[in-house]
Amino acid sequence: MTPTSKKYIVKLSDDDLKRLDKILRQKNTSETVANRIRILKDMDANHPPVKTYKQCASDHGISEPTITNAVRKFVNEGLDATIKLKRSVNSDNAQRKVDGRVEAKLLEVACGPVPKGHSRWTLRLLEAQMKIILDEPISREAIRRTLKKQLRPHRSDYWCLPKKEDPEFIACMEDVLDVYKFPYDPKVPVVCMNEKPYQLLGEVRDSWAMRPGDNKKVDSEYVRKGTCSIFAFVEPLGGRHHTSVREHRTAVDWAEEIKYMVDEMYPEAEKIILVMDNLNTHKPSSLYKTFNPEEARRIIKKLEIHYTPKHGSWLDIAEIELNMMTRQCLSRRIPDIETLRKELSAWESKRNNSYALVNWQFRTSDARIKLASLYPKL
Secondary structure, rough: OOOOEEEEEEEHHHHHHHHHHHHHHHHOOOHHHHHHHHHHHHEOOOOOOOEEEEEEHHOOOOOOHHHHHHHHHHHHHHHHHHOOOOOOOOHHHOOOOHHHHHHHHHHHHHHHOOOOOOOOHHHHHHHHHHHHHHHOOOHHHHHHHHHHHOOOOOOOOOOOOOOOOOOOHHHHHHHHHHHHHOOOOOOEEEEEEEEEEEEEEOOOOOOOEOOOOEEEEOOOOOOEEEEEEEEEEEEEOOOOOEEEEOOOOOHHHHHHHHHHHHHHHHHOOOOOEEEEOOOOOOOOOOHHHHHHHHHHHHHHHHHEEEEEEOHHHOOHHHHHHHHHHHHHOOOOOOOOOHHHHHHHHHHHHHHHHOOOOOOOOHHHHHHHHHHHHHHHOO
């Protein structure tokens, strides 16, 4: 059925529109009623332009049959019947509301282990489980509303999880946090360093450009072009940023990057305080693998190295730099190292020209409160 069909035509008065807008603004309006109101407004012949069913479905994330049903109900039964949900007393949606006891039990189940054969809890699974526990049904909509206020069992975050009561983690963490309290000193800069692997990918077919009302189309097939390693250096208080692309991630690559930092980025510095993770190549011994002893020792004497703890990469400010780099520059397919270097060079120039500083707020006093479980119990 199209919006120009003679059989089902929506006509709303100005008063009807005001009433619908008022209902739409109310917090307790259900999503079903809200969708019906949006459909009626989009299909209203008295207030053009009238959208097609396809446009309306795309704008509101609903199906075209839902639009057809809403329009038919309006024409056959009127406005009140369309925006008022009538449920059977025996339906799930007519069951009792979730009280505090039921909510606590629901959260306990949703935070607990999922049934075998499933990776996560779903509304359908929770509905069945709660019916067993309570010996009476509770609607999926009530479960959804309760979980929306409290937690999202269908989502999870990847995080570095340290061990409980870990003195080694605490020692490294407080050491790094003390470094971040140092005032800015151009003669003794604090520099954070990190690196990440990057997959080079080529396109099999050209993408289709975006156009109004439609997304960019990118083909799911791609060509693997190998991997490389991206090094990132950031001076939080000096606003200096540097990125570099290497074909490999070896001790030699790290040593050459450190030499560049010492001789090219900070040749006038008396000492460079370097914060980084304890990757196997991030060691002074890598300098001896690459340069003669005199040169290696010269570079090491200009460094004061502080390692972040294992499972504590979030303490490295360069990790923030890499995350921003990924979102702003790398979230696409780049086919070769030369293109990657040009793109990162442009991104680096913009960062340096904007003099982007990092205002680190997390202190040792905060850690001793928020991360109390990591401290040994004496």
